[in-house]
Amino acid sequence: MRRIVTTAVAIALVGGALGAPAVAADTDRPGTPGSFGVLDPSDLLELTPEPAVPVLEEQIEPTATETLATARRVLAGNARPSDQSATLVLRDLWMKRSKLTGTERRQADALLARPTDGVTDEQGFGYTVAEAPPVCNTRLCVHYVPTGTDAPPSPDWVAQNLAVMDSVWTTVVDQMGYRAPVRDGSQGGSPLFDVYLKDLGGDLYGFCAGEKRAKKRTASGYCVLDNDFAAAQFPNGTPLDNLVVTAGHEFFHAVQYAYDYAEDPWMMESTATWMEERIATAVNDNRQYLPVSQIYAPNIPLDAFSRTNGFQYGNWVFWEYLTARYGNGLVLKTWKQAGTLKKDGGKNSLPALQKVLKRKGGLTKNYARFAAGNLTPAANFPEGAEYPGPKVRGAKLLSKRKRAKRFGTKVNHLASASYVYGPGKGLDGKKWKLSLQVSGPAKRTTPAAVVVVHQLDGKRKVKTVKLNRGGDGRIKVPFDNRKVGAVTVTLVNASTRYQCGRKTLLACAGKPLDDKLRFAVKGRVTK
Template sequence: MRRLLTTAVAIALMGGAALSAPAPAVAADNDTPTGPIGSLGRPSERLAAPQVALPDAWSPTATDALAAARRVLDGKARPADPSATLALRDLFMKKSQLRGADLRRAEALLARPTDGPGDPQGFGYTVAEAPPVCNTRLCLHYVPSGTDAPPTPEWPAQNLAVLDSVWTTIVDQLGYRAPLTDGAAGGSPLFDVYLKDLGTGLYGFCAPERQVKKRTASGYCVLDNDYAAAQFPTGTPTDNLTVTAGHEFFHAVQFAYDYGEDLWMMESTATWMEERIATLVNDNRQYLPSSQLYAPYVPLDVFSRTSTFQYGNWIFWEYLSTRYGLGIVNKAWKQAGSLKGDGGKNSIPALEKVLKGKGGLTKNYATFAAGNLTPAANYPEGAEYPFPGVKAAKALSKNKRTKRYGAKINHLASMSYAFTPGKGLGAKKWKLAVSVTGPDKRTSPAAVVVVHLVNGNRQVKLVKLNRGGDGRKTVAFSSKRVGAVTVTLVNASTRYQCNRRTVLACGGRPLDDRSRFSVTGRVTK
């Protein structure tokens, strides 16, 4: 099956036409994607990736964080507002800067539903809590009547069972830290989860509550009380519960490492964790259109206030964990942790550390970017993903032997191009000389050539670049043997001016965005 799918890649890259047919015309030096990832790819099988401008500087003030948290929990979130968990995290981090009425509002927003009907946000339970359902590490809280009540008497126990299974997978099996104890909050030292009618679209959240040591905190979680179809029309209540419990509980685990970590890492790894908890539900596939599978030109570390790139890029962690084992994500969080013995790093240096003995971040990111053109060959469930496209493609022939493409690529992003052998190139002697010109090597450029053979196999070749960023690779190009040759140009730069109040890694401004690359394919003998 893999062979058939891989063979079809060449057809998909050329828009579904025969391999010998010319590709649609694309400007040679156009650095703006003309479609989801270009104008090519099989339209019926590819996802439409959104366009995006890199985010402006953004660092919410305490009053901004308070206003955002109020809107999100009140069901009036704006497109630019963060998720409920991150809105409350921002408020938790800024709370000490508030005074008077604003401080009281912040404390009310961060309070548990058991704050009661006097909660100025109207978030507290309006009736007395029923006896919680607990085991040796979790307590599930609910009310017996009213709008916040569970749909059936069995639902609280089912929630507890799902959460306990999530704990077992994340903490006991994958080896992450357990959520930090909250002392006697909630009535015991156990981790507390509350059922509450959260309104349409808000599945659940976890909130940091008390700083423990350095940038770690205890917290609690809130899940919707019933996931009723009227409010959550997609997925069954059990599926929504399972996915939400896995994602949000992992946020509570993250609070035991560093609640102030880079936002893209917090959300992308929590979405990756959904695959460990609810692999059959496939809820995280909804974010693939905004992943680097289909939007490779958007930097990996973007946290967008208007799109879902930070969720879609769970696929990067899926690539690493497929290649090196599930423990690599745990190692990254250990490097990102703030406690003694942790790495104390932000997301990108943490990645660089765990990949240092595995070829380095540049090589791994480059092979990830190139591999995304053939998801069936690189992901356990990749055969079920739509085919990506490329930025542009060209069918070369005996009479039309050369094509050049140019691009400007942002940090931790890539663009891919395809060349296919056309008329007159059936003899075994024909080769394709690929010449790459990139920026200075200190900015971490890379290029990967993949030969897609007609028998379904692939040959993956990294182009060795010199100090100036230039390199060359010659590969087979006979139409009897080769379906297509793709070239992925990669800007793997991790150079930033940190603490510039952006929503990129380390709050920084990248030093090497819009780096110039070009690739030339020339038919030779």
């Protein structure tokens, strides 16, 4: 389900949470915000002591009763900032329904029911007037009511919904090769995929709900979209733009149910948000989630599912990075590896991705290069030149007199921390080098370090530091202030070791084994 990231969250993550000034770019070079290739070394300032890493809320799976309470709030339009999205809370409620009894079971059934259950829906989510004849084609039906608060603004808008959903189907299934949603038998009056228009009150753009289990962990379902995306309720974007991106996001959730409805939640939401870019690249609605991506919150694990900040939406950028290099088919291959049918891989999200990236340098290398490249979005993403420049954890301007600086921090799994060294006064000439000594955790925990030399001519030289079994390594790079604007060091905890099945919201519902690992880097000017 798509949610709006609040302005307060965006400001906190981009402007204050990391507590470090951005490394500014030369504003005379248009279209390259945040590019270190045109860095003025005088912008590098020594920082006050490093702030504490922001704490992600505990990643514990809620109970069936807690999930029911959350679902009731969300669909009633009374969602708390800490509540899950409608799509995934309904998925979880559907999966946990058997653990509920009596009144709670009846309440769950009412929430999971389609809007056409009408006034008999004790949760008040059903249509209050009789449904009009649905508008259908050979694979889709759009359901609506002709009058009342749930009514669309006109018959043309109903037809527009059908046309948009059909176009999304064509792109995702016919052109990109994903499976069609699982058929639902006669639910909704026919075997066709059902979409319902309903006034969602501005808190929700739309959602999809699982309904009937099929083979393995696949299932049929239906989707609900807002009935009009009225500007008074959805002030960001036009009604048509909001319809298009919501249709792309939510339809992809229905497609995911054809692979594994119980897949890790970070993968479900991040790939659905990535799909928005394939469906509506000109709309750019998913940029609202950039402040909660690893570009701007690199210290939050990639697989985090946050009920408060929505990091799982922001990390669509990870898939954007990978597909910019290896093609859009990489996401499809990952879902096939994560699928549960006989011809699928049957893996959780990270092992599935590891399998797909095995012949492309591996997950560790790709993740480390992604983390390091996030400091220069213009070089990392197709539309990155339009992204704001990110912050860094620490920065130091070295000179002939002040030759050394050490930075240290703790890094959680699938997260990173970046530092900047700038060549200052007296460091003109080829003889000057920057010697970097990296200290990390044991190699079995999969540490990595990537150094990027940002030249004043705009070029970047990317180097991976070779670490020994103890996690330590050294590298020496050019530091001539006539040619080098800055050198960045990105310290990466690429661990994917978990105790799985621990009822968390992380990958494989597991508990990470390698969080809060100590990293350090010491830079020293040498000849």
